[in-house]
Amino acid sequence: MPSTPLTLASDRFHPLRAGGIEVDTAPRRLSEYSYDASNYRVSPVAVVFPRSVDEVVAVARFASAEHIPLVSRGGGTSMAGNAVGAGIVLDFSRYLHAIHSIDLTAQTAVVDSGVILSTLQREVAAVSGGTLTFAPDPSSRTRATIGGAIGNDACGNHSVRHGRTSDHVLALDLVTAAGIRLTATRTALTATDETDAAARALAATLTAGLRQLAADHLGEFRLELGRIARQVSGYHLSHLLPEHGFDVARALVGSEGTCAIVVAATVQLVPQPQAALLLSLGYDDVVDAARDVPTILEFSPAAIEGIDEAIVQTMQARRGADSVQGLPAGKAWLYVDIDGDDPVAVAAQGEKLLARLRENGRLLAGRAVPDLAERASLWRVREDGAGLSARLASGGESWPGWEDSAVAPKKLADYLEDFRRLMAQFDLTGVIYGHFGAGCMHVRLTFDLRSASGRQIMDDFTRAAAELVVRHGGSISGEHGDGRSRSAMLPIMYSPAMMAAFARFKALWDPQQLLNPGSIVDPEPTLAHLTLAETPNRVWRTSFDLTPVGQHGSNSGLDSFSHAVQGCVGIGRCRSDVGGVMCPSYRATGDEKDSTRGRARVLQDMIRGARTVKEGWRSEEVREALDLCLSCKACSSDCPAGVDMATYKSEFFDNYYEGRLRPISHYSLGWLPRWLKLTGLMAPLVNLVLGSTLGTLIARLGGVTTQRRLPHFHAASAWKKMLPPTTSTAPADVVLFIDTFTRGFRPDVAGSAQRVLQSAGKTVECSAEVCCGLTWISTGQLSTARRLLRNAAQVLDDGTDRLIVVLEPSCAAALRKDLPELVPTDAARRVSQRIRSFAGAVTELAADGWRPDWAGGQAPASVTVQAHCHEYSVFGANAQKAALTAVGVGEVREATGCCGVAGNFGFEQAHFDLSMIVAEQALAPALRALPPQQAVLTDGFSCHMQVQQLDPARQTHHLAQLLDPTRLPKDTK
Incomplete structure (x- = not known):
């Protein structure tokens, strides 16, 4: 073990830095790398990002001479605590990836x-x-x-x-x-x-x-x-x-x-087999499913994966009912992959297996899933299991620690029966999923890691579980490794002679015991360095109601902000460069600090009062971590644990800037609805000035980038002139919410929307008296936002259940999600439930039998759409596609990804360059692939402005304009 104290003088790593090696000892960086996906937190003394093997050699020699431990780290997704340590962390993922x-x-x-x-x-x-x-x-x-x-x-x-x-x-x-x-x-x-x-x-x-x-x-x-x-x-x-x-x-x-x-x-x-078929099998419980595994193995499947109902319910609660497709009846499910080179033979093999399982008598229902979209939906439920089970729809939470045991597949059912009895003995419940075909179970359990008694129960339970799995001839780890979670239990599984052999093997390679100490050989106690054991019981006053599901009105004593930011358990999906929208800033920079996980870890150190982040709401480290967050909200749906970094950023900025001068853009862009009231009175003059040299100076003084095209301002009453005449005096069927962005920049959308709703047989009442407070929310000016939303709730809560259709998706999202969290009243909750984005309203109208009156008699063959991130996160990833498909559009091409503007972010001078890099993740390539004359659907004003920036000649339309019976754009055909 190291003999030198692990505290740093400012120049301790000078020899490495002098050699050009990237060494980071900043407090914020140490917070980010104090965690992996386990229950543990160990602060390193430095993080090194090697660019070559020679640099790794140099770091190893330096660490050996200085007696500093070395921890190798890749994606930091270890659930056993084997990617954290009190030495130098070597992050290979950033540069050494050729x-x-x-x-x-x-x-x-x-x-x-x-x-x-x-x-x-x-x-x-x-x-x-x-x-x-x-x-x-x-x-x-x-x-x-x-x-x-x-x-x-x-x-x-x-x-x-x-x-x-x-x-x-x-x-x-x-x-x-x-x-x-x-x-x-x-x-x-x-x-x-x-x-x-x-x-x-x-x-x-x-x-x-x-x-x-x-x-x-x-x-x-x-x-x-x-x-x-x-x-x-x-x-x-x-x-x-x-x-x-x-x-x-x-x-x-x-x-x-x-x-x-x-x-x-x-x-x-x-x-790679050229043909594959997924079988989806439903069972009454996981034990019944496990008993059928030996039968399934006789058919030589490629995979047998399992999940239980808690994961499915959480996925549906977080991402919508349609996020899980293709599951038959049951409370536990197996996914069986049958593959080969002949699709006919593969299908026949699948039918034989289904027939055999029906004969066994345990299968409730089963079906083949040939559709690729359904298969992807099912696999995503399984692959997000660890995150989904961390924060369940019921409001409970579960933790790793005994999430990786394995037995022979033929013994799995008996093991699970005994294991469930052991859980009951300790009054624990668990979420069970994993590799049933290999006998490896990923069980997250309802340990109470916040109390000493709960931590002791975890320790006692895991030791009893280790004894149980050994009795069944199994292993305490099946793929996650032993790490800090299970290394201390290895003597339960192995003889003293084997443990001595392990120690001897380690000593041959690492005689100084510097490489990842604490794992496998000479481990610390399982309860050492538990993250939640050191969190002070402090109440963080917040504007958002972040009370966990099921905890309203309870006396749990759990601080809602602490609980919210601790929702990040390190799964790291935000570090992925494929699928979904999260996390656009990380995809642009490749830096852990710009990932949702990195930001959450710094916030977690803030609530801990850690030495790395000591100033609470005034923490400069947290402000720096949140600086490049676009507030796109994609993490709130893409993150399996439901981390909503946009909300946490808003909350932090509200407190950080209290009594301080804010960035000028918080006044220029954050107060945009106020300025639009003024510009609406003299729009022609404003447009003239902004198009001049004086306008450039004004933009620069306002913290607005001069590299971005500015929008065209409209008169305050312009939107009213766009509305079709109406003679009805009866109460309207639908409330059409005319938001600030539509009034100020896209007034013609209001008229198109009303004509679409009327063509569906609906009478329409327009509401333009209130504001959703979005720009104040995104800049963390929450007292103003709450006042505006409270007024919105009072005006819109009219005693009816009429749909409130909002044209700007970000405003719709604010009224659906932020309204009841900032104004936790019955009125706000009633209004929230009535809110629909325009795409959502179209989908409901189509479900009732309405179809648009397409010019030429048929829908466009293809439409390209850039969905707004807030609509994606709050109303579902498929909101736009569902609407277009429902009205008969043949092909919907989605530029799935953040456009890069994200409200005020892309207009801020300091963030323009990053916003354009983000645009290259999906939107810019999609535009380049389109014929010049083809329009793009952009319901979001931010998305509309980014398209105009990237491709000034490109036409953009709101969905309402596409469906407007009086004007079908020819270029969408």
């Missing part, structure tokens, strides 16, 4: 350890024409790295067919704790550079030591290791046995960075 070669003949790839798994899979598919892939596919593959998969010996959904990462590793390029480069293969350990005499000598010494270790423990290695397919706990020393060819590479896989630093790997690729 794919050096893909050899189609040998079916191999050579990659850096920081390569994201899904990135490798995409590249292999592109090069091979979809015939090859890298097999391990854990649910975290869109942000987990090769190095992390090697560290944990990760498996994934298709491990029934393809096994563990260790089954696909051919060679590992290593840097030892002393900074020497070695290469481990399936048969040897050699110097990476044969001209390096020190490396050759060390390789020879280690080889002799490892061979002697195996010779001394032949019996233990053969009897205690490799008993089941998912025995990941401890070191995989059976690979050193003579019958396994002295496979040093595989012996190191699963060593959790405790023996050597993996900088690159040569991996085996596997053929």
Whole structure:
């Protein structure tokens, strides 16, 4: 263990910095890297972002000389606490992510350890024409790295067919704790550079030591290791046995960075089946599902994955009822992948399996799912399981700690029966999901980690659970590794002789005990460094009502803001570069500080009063972390745990700037509705001035970028002139909310919307008297926002249940979500439930049988749409597509991603460059792929302005304009 105190003088890392190595010791950075996806928090002394193997060598030699621990980190998604430590954290994901070669003949790839798994899979598919892939596919593959998969010996959904990462590793390029480069293969350990005499000598010494270790423990290695397919706990020393060819590479896989630093790997690729079919099977409970696993395995499936009803209910509550499609009746479900090269044969095999399962008598319902969209929806439920189960729709929360046990599949049902009895004995409930086909269960349990008694129950339970799984011949870890969660329990699973062999293996590689101390060998107690054990019981006064679901009116004593920001459990989906919208700033910068997770971790340190973030609401570290948050709100739906960073940012800014001068843009853009009242009185003059040199000066003084096209202002009464005449005096069927943006910038949309609603047989009442407070919310001026929303609730709560249709999606989202949270009254909640975005209203009208009167008699064959992020997050990812499909549009192309403007963000001078980088993630490429004459649908004003910035000649339309019976744009056909 290190002999030097882990406190830093400002120049301690000067030798590394002088060599050009990126070393960050800023308090904010240390907060971000104090956590992974586990229950633990350990603050490092520095974070290093190596750009080359030579830099890794330099850091290792420095750390060895200074006796500082080293922790290797990839995506930081470890649930066992093996990606945090009190030394230097090496983040390989930021720069060391090159794919050096893909050899189609040998079916191999050579990659850096920081390569994201899904990135490798995409590249292999592109090069091979979809015939090859890298097999391990854990649910975290869109942000987990090769190095992390090697560290944990990760498996994934298709491990029934393809096994563990260790089954696909051919060679590992290593840097030892002393900074020497070695290469481990399936048969040897050699110097990476044969001209390096020190490396050759060390390789020879280690080889002799490892061979002697195996010779001394032949019996233990053969009897205690490799008993089941998912025995990941401890070191995989059976690979050193003579019958396994002295496979040093595989012996190191699963060593959790405790023996050597993996900088690159040569991996085996596997053929990709050309036909696949998903079977969705419903059961009464998970035990019944587990009893059918042996039968399913007889049919050689590629995957058998399972979930329970708690995860499904949470997904539907968070993302809408249509977010889960294709599940048959049941309370627990299995997903079975059948694959092959002949689609007909695959389908026939699926039918045979269904028939066999019906004969068994446990299956409630089952169906084949050939539709790709349905399959993607189902797999997303399974892959988001860890996050969805962390914060359930019922209001409860669950934690890892015993989320990775494994038994032989034939013993799974009996194990689950005993395990549920053990949970009942400890008065715990759990959310059960995982790799049923491999016997590996990911169970998150309702531990109370905030109280000493609850933490003791966790410790007692996990030890009892370890004894239980060992009685069933299983492993305490099946793919997540032992880490800080389970290393202390290894003596329950292994003999003293085996534990001594583990310690000897570690000492051979790392005699100074500097590499990821605390995992596998010489661990600290399981209860040490628990995150929630050190959170002060402080009440943070907030404007938003962030009380957890099911806690209103209770005396739980749980501070709502603390609970909200602790919703981030480190799953890291915000670090993905594919799927959904979250997190646009991270996708632009690749910096952990700009991810939803990074921001949440800094906020968590704020509520802890950690030494890294001490000033509470006045914390400069938190302000810096939140600076590049676009407030797009995508995380509130894309994050499996439902983290709503836009709300937390608004709350923080409201407190941070109390009594302080704000950025000028908070007054110019944040007060936009007020300024529009003035500009509406003299719109022609305003437009003339803003188009001049004086306008440029005004924009610069107002903190507004001069690089962006400014909108055209309209007279205050312009929208009224656009409305069709009406003679009805009876109460209207629908309230059409004319928002500030529509009134000030797009008044013709109001007229189109009213004509569309009237064409559907609805009488319309327009409301333009109130404001949703959006611009004040996004800039954290919540007292004004609350006053405006309280007034909105009073005006709109008219004693009816009429739909309130809002034209601007961001305003609709504010009235649906922010209104009841900022004004927690019955009136506000009633109004909130009546709010519809225009797309949502169109979908409901179409469901009632209405169809638009298309010019020419038919709908456009294709429409390209940029959905507003707030509509995406609050009303569902498919809101626009559902509306267009419902009215008969043949093809809906979606530029799925944030446009980059996001309200005031993209208009601010300091954020313009980033907003344009964000636009390149989806919108800009979509525009370049369109014919010049084809219009784009942009209901959101921000999206409309970004399209105008990127492609000034491009026409944009609101959905209301597309459906307007008096003007069908020709260019949308």
